[in-house]
Structures are given as C-alpha cells and as structure tokens.
Amino acid sequence: MKFSGTQSYVATDDLKLAVNAAITLEKPLLVKGEPGTGKTMLAEQLAESFGVKLITWHIKSTTKAHQGLYEYDAVSRLRDSQLNSDKVHDVRNYINKGKLWEAFEADERVILLIDEVDKADIEFPNDLLQEIDKMEFYVYETNETIKAKHRPIIIITSNNEKELPDAFLRRCFFHYIAFPDRNTLQKIVDVHYPDISQSLVSEALDVFFDVRQIPGLKKKPSTSELVDWIKLLMADNIGEEILRERDVTKAIPPLAGALIKNEQDVMLLERLAFMSRRKR
Structure with missing residues (x-):
C-alpha cells in the first residue's frame, strides 16, 4: 500500500514519504502542525486512496485511554438485575466496544485516526502504549484477549498543545506538516x-x-x-x-x-x- 495523494488532497513529497514509511514500519504516524494544515484530512484521504474504512476517535480533555478499548456498563447491569432481565446473565451485553476494538476486529485493514491526542491528560498516550505496540488488549470482564485481525494504519494528530511522553514518541513515526509555501x-x-x-x-x-x-x-x-x-x-x-x-x-x-x-x-x-x- 503506497500513498501518493488524491485528486482532492495536495500531499507534499515529504508527507507522502512519511506516510509510506510509517506503513512499511507498521508504526503509528504522529502528525503535528498548525491547526488547519490538513492533519485530520490526511487520514480521510488515506482511507479514500486505499478504499478502506476510516475509524475516527476524537480525543477530548476528558477522554480516557480505556474508552478506546471498551467500557463496562455496570450501572445498566445492576438495574437489569433488579428487574430480573435475562440480559444480566451475559456480561457481554454490557460491554461497549471502543474505537480500537472496532479497528482490531475489522475483517480488513482499516485506517484508525486518533485525532488531537494532545487534548487529553498527559498520561493518556502512555496508557495506550502496549495496545498500540502489541495490537492486543485484555478484557477482564469476559476473560478474553482481543487481538487485531489486521494491523490498522494508525494516524495520530497533535496540535502541539502539550508535550507527548518519550516512550510514546519512540513507538511512532513522526512528521511535522510545515505551513505550505x-x-x-x-x-x-x-x-x-x-x-x-x-x-x-x-x-x-x-x-x-x-x-x-x-x-x-x-x-x-x-x-x-x-x-x-x-x-x-x-x-x-x-x-x-x-x-x-x-x-x-x-x-x-x-x-x-x-x-x-x-x-x-x-x-x-x-x-x-x-x-x-x-x-x-
């Protein structure tokens, strides 16, 4: 899979080189640059170029890393148990899959966009290290390990609002989108x-x-x-x-x-x- 831009997205030679290097190395591509320089659009155009699905995880200041894996809705299960619902006997009914889970279980390779990673808490990137590196995570409630069927192409964007941890940076291929001439x-x-x-x-x-x-x-x-x-x-x-x-x-x-x-x-x-x- 080689990215060469699209008809609606002007990609510079160094950006195309960075995208293809990240794909070859099977590492996330960390893209920084001024707001409005096309970081988010890069993932959209990459998905269009390869004809694959784009899964987008928009990061907010309140976002926690585990939300990208899954969330266990214990409150709903307690309520259903009080109502004697049959659903309560299967814990999977209360597992809400996150964006990483969605990308991991896809039947074909997808583009996973983790958008504006620097908006979250400083520990957020570190909390995703193993999952991004190993392409798997453990679900304690169901006692199972979710492994990626196909390694997704991961695009991570940052507006440089805060410094990212060194351990996280080591696992990424970095590219700074300079303001266009x-x-x-x-x-x-x-x-x-x-x-x-x-x-x-x-x-x-x-x-x-x-x-x-x-x-x-x-x-x-x-x-x-x-x-x-x-x-x-x-x-x-x-x-x-x-x-x-x-x-x-x-x-x-x-x-x-x-x-x-x-x-x-x-x-x-x-x-x-x-x-x-x-x-x-």
Whole structure:
C-alpha cells in the first residue's frame, strides 16, 4: 500500500514519504502542525486512496485511554438485575466496544485516526502504549484477549498543545506538516476551485501572507481559512482589483471574519490602520 495523494488532497513529497514509511514500519504516524494544515484530512484521504474504512476517535480533555478499548456498563447491569432481565446473565451485553476494538476486529485493514491526542491528560498516550505496540488488549470482564485481525494504519494528530511522553514518541513515526509555501497553497486552491481566476488567487495570496506576517498576531490564518475566504470572495464577486487597491489605512481585508478569528487580532489590525492614518 503506497500513498501518493488524491485528486482532492495536495500531499507534499515529504508527507507522502512519511506516510509510506510509517506503513512499511507498521508504526503509528504522529502528525503535528498548525491547526488547519490538513492533519485530520490526511487520514480521510488515506482511507479514500486505499478504499478502506476510516475509524475516527476524537480525543477530548476528558477522554480516557480505556474508552478506546471498551467500557463496562455496570450501572445498566445492576438495574437489569433488579428487574430480573435475562440480559444480566451475559456480561457481554454490557460491554461497549471502543474505537480500537472496532479497528482490531475489522475483517480488513482499516485506517484508525486518533485525532488531537494532545487534548487529553498527559498520561493518556502512555496508557495506550502496549495496545498500540502489541495490537492486543485484555478484557477482564469476559476473560478474553482481543487481538487485531489486521494491523490498522494508525494516524495520530497533535496540535502541539502539550508535550507527548518519550516512550510514546519512540513507538511512532513522526512528521511535522510545515505551513505550505505559496506554490503549494496555489495548488490547494486550484484543487478546491479549478475554474477560479488566477489573478484573483494571486492577489488573495498576497493579502493572506501579509496578514500572516503581521507581528503580534495571536492566531495566524490557516490553509482551511484561506480556502473559506476565497470562496466568500467569489460568492460576493469581490475581484482582484479590490484586493490590489486595498488601502493600508484600513488594514482589515474584505470579509476578514473568515481569516481573523478573535477580537485581539481585530483590535491589532485596527490599531495598525489608525497608526497608518496618523502617519499620513
């Protein structure tokens, strides 16, 4: 299985190399990068490219590792026992399978996405070490070991919100998705909007990179936000001439709500505009 990108996903050569290396080594691929650089979409496109099922485990701050294996619903079993239900005699009726169990018991190789692993508690990655390494886990309630029928291709994403344990990192193949350069962004826009005016794209990219380079910006606009912004420019018939003739004393580009996502950055742009007006 070799990944070479898809028609709707522009994968750089180093990213394709990382994906294929992880598959060859049979190790999880740990992908880091700015939010909006396509980390989650990578798993989706990988599943599409190989024609296999994608199983997604979205991690939250409250997520525990055992939830990816299974959860035993003791409360429901106690309630059913009080009601003299026949279900109570089979503990399997109260085992809720997690995403890892689902991936392990699949009849064909699947893609397992563990999305935003750094959102969970610091112990979360360590609690999954053996299961990811050995591709099996033990179910105490039923006294059985669940082994993977086919080793899934595991994609783990992180936004770098916290450091991951060394023991966990040793078991992964690591790749950092650098922010795309101008040529790559051009290709990404062309994939989404194949009939777009190239002069509009050129001017939009000029504005986009100008905004990203503003010192002190709390959240720089991402690739996905650029794609959304260009869609709005086309929908509102805002041509390249408007972007080309932008007034530096206004500072905030048209439809900036697609690019600027917090009030601190809006206030920063407004201050820059005020300073530009005073200099005039």
